[in-house]
Amino acid sequence: MPQAKIIDGKQVAAKLHQALKEEVVALTKQGVTPGLATVRVGEDPASQVYVQMKEKACAMIGIMSRGIRPPADISQEDLIAQIEELNSDSNIHGILVQLPLPGHLNTPTVLQHVNPDKDVDGFHPLNLGKLLSAKYWEELPRFIPCTPAGVIKLIDSTGVEIAGKQAVVVGRSIIVGKPVAMLLLARQATVTICHSRTSDLGALTRTADILVAAVGVPQLIKGKMIKPGAVVIDVGVNRLEDGLVGDVDFNQAKEVAGYLTPVPGGVGPMTIIMLLTNTVRSAKAQLS
Ligand code: NDP
Numbered sequence: 155m156p157q158a159k160i161i162d163g164k165q166v167a168a169k170l171h172q173a174l175k176e177e178v179v180a181l182t183k184q185g186v187t188p189g190l191a192t193v194r195v196g197e198d199p200a201s202q203v204y205v206q207m208k209e210k211a212c213a214m215i216g217i218m219s220r221g222i223r224p225p226a227d228i229s230q231e232d233l234i235a236q237i238e239e240l241n242s243d244s245n246i247h248g249i250l251v252q253l254p255l256p257g258h259l260n261t262p263t264v265l266q267h268v269n270p271d272k273d274v275d276g277f278h279p280l281n282l283g284k285l286l287s288a289k290y291w292e293e294l295p296r297f298i299p300c301t302p303a304g305v306i307k308l309i310d311s312t313g314v315e316i317a318g319k320q321a322v323v324v325g326r327s328i329i330v331g332k333p334v335a336m337l338l339l340a341r342q343a344t345v346t347i348c349h350s351r352t353s354d355l356g357a358l359t360r361t362a363d364i365l366v367a368a369v370g371v372p373q374l375i376k377g378k379m380i381k382p383g384a385v386v387i388d389v390g391v392n393r394l395e396d397g398l399v400g401d402v403d404f405n406q407a408k409e410v411a412g413y414l415t416p417v418p419g420g421v422g423p424m425t426i427i428m429l430l431t432n433t434v435r436s437a438k439a440q441l442s
Contacts, residue, residue: 158386158411159312163304166311167423170431171215177434178216181441188437189218190248190274190429191240195233195259196226201252208250211426217433220246226256233259234267241269247440248274248433253329271439273297274432277328285333291340296439297432302333304424305366305387306341312413314385317342320361324348324375324401325368330389334366355379365411367401377406386411389421 178188190212194205205221212219222240224233240246249272255261262279270280276299284295309316321343325331335345346358356379359365367375368389380386390401400417407414415421 156409156412158408158414160408161308161311161387161413161415161420163308163415163420163423166308167427170307170427174427174430174434175215177438181434181437182216184441186437186441187216187218187245188248188433189220189246190250190433191220191222191243191246192250192252193222193224193233193237193240194252195224195228196256198254201254205250205252208426208429211430212433215430217430218245227258230259230264233264237264237267241267241272244440246272247436248272248429250275250429271296272436274429274436275300276303276333276432282328282333285336288336288340294337294340296435298337299329299333300428300432301330301368301389301421301425302337303428303431304421305330305334305389306337307424307428308387308415308421309364309385312385314364314413316364319343319363320346321364321366322346322348322359322362323366323368324352324355324359325366325370325389327368330368331366334368334389338364338366369401371401372399373401373403375402375407377403377410380407380410382410383412384410385413386415387421388415388417391417391422 192205194201209219240249249268265277270278273281276297281295281297288294321338323331323335326347326349335347338345359379360381364385366387372392388400388402392399398418
């Protein structure tokens with residue numbers, strides 16, 4: 155059996171990292187230091203880790219990050235007021251609202267108050283709407299959601315052409331599944347979206363030249379559900395007692411797929427670099 159080529163997300167991210175660092179140096183020389191506000195409401199342990207990783211990555215490439223840490227019981231009104239302050243702060247080019255928010259806050263309402271020109275996560279309805287409207291890649295909005303953007307970069311890193319291929323996305327969340335599907339469509343793939351009510355998931359995933367799993371169910375995608383030679387991108391991050399696993403059964407998949415991302419070390423590093431890319435893009439737009 156052929157072994158899949160492992161797509162090294164850390165390596166792909168590292169290449170983008172270097173180029174981005176150079177862009178930040180050039181921008182700073184022109185008087186603009188890209189600035190990212192990280193809004194983390196409350197003390198959710200996973201959010202703490204994610205925000206810390208994002209801020210550390212900012213520091214490594216010279217992006218200024220400003221941590222905003224409202225308490226878990228902040229009112230929606232007060233949170234929106236803080237976001238609006240950031241909207242009008244010219245030193246802040248990107249605003250990241252770390253999700254999930256505490257239950258009493260309405261996430262779509264909060265996200266709607268982020269200035270779409272600083273929406274580096276790409277979750278503002280205006281940017282999501284533009285993503286939906288784009289027929290071709292060139293028509294995409296300035297900000298596209300970070301994990302989906304990273305997924306496309308990983309597929310591109312294999313050299314496999316997306317146009318004309320059968321792509322199957324398992325998962326339809328607004329954070330991953332739906333935007334990934336729209337991006338693949340904009341790259342001229344024929345796209346099928348699967349979800350928890352899909353009957354005979356395997357029959358559909360086996361048609362995929364490009365398979366993206368964004369489910370949150372450990373090792374749901376077995377080897378027999380994969381078309382031989384397919385590009386398989388595993389977005390899932392599932393914490394089990396003996397460590398992290400993806401939504402794809404890695405050991406089985408590597409015997410069948412042509413290319414495969416590991417967990418960890420696949421999609422994860424791409425999400426952060428795409429956030430930094432969006433922040434730099436925003437700072438550049440301010441300059442022009
Ligand atoms: P959600 O829970 O929001 O969405 C999961 C999707 O999977 C839903 O559409 C759901 O269907 C579908 N689903 C659930 N069970 C099945 C099943 N048995 N068969 C087919 N489809 C199923 O999760 P997210 O999209 O936010 O995240 C998905 C995974 O990606 C998680 O493991 C998350 O941790 C990870 N992730 C990783 C990131 C990274 O940077 N590496 C970033 C973001 C997420 P339905 O809509 O019908 O409920």
